Structures are given as C-alpha cells and as structure tokens.
Amino acid sequence: MKQVKKVAVALVLFVAATGFVKAQSTVAHINVTELLSAMPEMKAAQAELQKLQETYKADIESSMTELRNKYTQYQSEASAKTKEENEKRAVELQGFERNIGEAQQAAQQELAKKQAELFQPISEKAMAAIEKVAAAQGIAYVMDSTQGGGLIVAKGKDLLPEVKQELGF
Structure with a gap:
C-alpha cells in the first residue's frame, strides 16, 4: 500500500511539474x-512631425528676430523719446515676449497632439499583429522586452x- 501511495504522489508531482513547464512555455x-x-x-x-516642428521653430x-530688432531700435531711439513713450515701448516689448512664449507653448501642445494622433493607429496596428501572432502560436502572455521595461531575463x-512578417516587413 505504501508503494501505491509513493507512486501516486510521484505521479501527481510529475503532472504538476509538466503543467508548470507547459505554462511557462506560453510566455514570449x-x-x-x-x-x-x-x-x-x-x-x-516621424518625418511629418519633424517637418511640423521645423515650421514652428x-x-x-x-x-524672436523681430523682437530683437525692435529692442535694438527702441534702445537706440530711447534718448530721443519721452519717458512715457519709452515706458509704452517697454510694455509693447513685454507683450511681444509674452506672445512668443505663448506661441512656443501652443507649438509644443500642437506637436504633442499631432504625435498622439499619428502614433496611435501605428501602435494599435502593432498591438493587433502581436496579438494575432501570439494567438496563432498559443502564447498566453507577451512581455515587452524594451530596455527599462521591467523584463530582466528574455530567454523565452x-x-x-x-x-514583422505579419506586418509585411
């Protein structure tokens, strides 16, 4: 009877171990x-984003060049103008600087929006291809092995x- 129990326990352990190994093989x-x-x-x-970025730049x-030119002009004419005119010009230059800062922020926001708009369908296409290949091969889990992505060992x-073949390149 003890022999039967030992064989039964060994069989259960063998089945459990092979099940564990099989589960590991479904990871890629x-x-x-x-x-x-x-x-x-x-x-x-990326080329489209680069072109848009260069346009904004x-x-x-x-x-900025226009601001520097006005600043230089106003500085050279300052001695010939009244105090009120110089103050008015200083306020004008500050407004111009503020407008440039707002334009820079708007450009950054537009670039981020355009990047998301362009990259989302590409990312979705890649994820669909990954899912299709994984499903065809019976893979249950796919981990991102991008450096810094949390995957330490990539032996699977x-x-x-x-x-890449699924996507045609």
Whole structure:
C-alpha cells in the first residue's frame, strides 16, 4: 500500500511539474520599441512631425528676430523719446515676449497632439499583429522586452520576427 501511495504522489508531482513547464512555455517577449521604430508608417509619421516642428521653430525664430530688432531700435531711439513713450515701448516689448512664449507653448501642445494622433493607429496596428501572432502560436502572455521595461531575463520566445512578417516587413 505504501508503494501505491509513493507512486501516486510521484505521479501527481510529475503532472504538476509538466503543467508548470507547459505554462511557462506560453510566455514570449517582444521589443515593442524596436518593432515600432522599424515600421514604415512610424518613419513617415516621424518625418511629418519633424517637418511640423521645423515650421514652428522657423516661425518662433522669426518672431524672436523681430523682437530683437525692435529692442535694438527702441534702445537706440530711447534718448530721443519721452519717458512715457519709452515706458509704452517697454510694455509693447513685454507683450511681444509674452506672445512668443505663448506661441512656443501652443507649438509644443500642437506637436504633442499631432504625435498622439499619428502614433496611435501605428501602435494599435502593432498591438493587433502581436496579438494575432501570439494567438496563432498559443502564447498566453507577451512581455515587452524594451530596455527599462521591467523584463530582466528574455530567454523565452521572441515574437519580433514573426510580428514583422505579419506586418509585411
């Protein structure tokens, strides 16, 4: 009877251990940052953002140049003007500086909004491809192996090649 119990316990432990190993095999990883940066749509979106950023930068630099020119002009004419005119000009320059600061903030907000608008569909497409590849391979969990993303050891299956193939590149 003791032999039967020992065999039964050994069998239960064996089944539990193989179940645990099987559960571990349903985990994979992918470097999402690498995937996104390799996607052609991402490169096009980044180029569009760069172009928009350069446009905003040129506009703000133009305004800064105009401000410096007015400042220089007002400084050179200050001795020929009355105190009230100089004060009025100082207030005008401060308003101009404030407008430039507001334009910089608006540009940053517009860039962030445009980035979110451009990157969201790309990210959704990548996630759908990851989910499709994982489901096709019977993988229950996919971890992001991007550096600093919390994954310490990546000895499991890497889905990056299959997801790239799914996306067509």
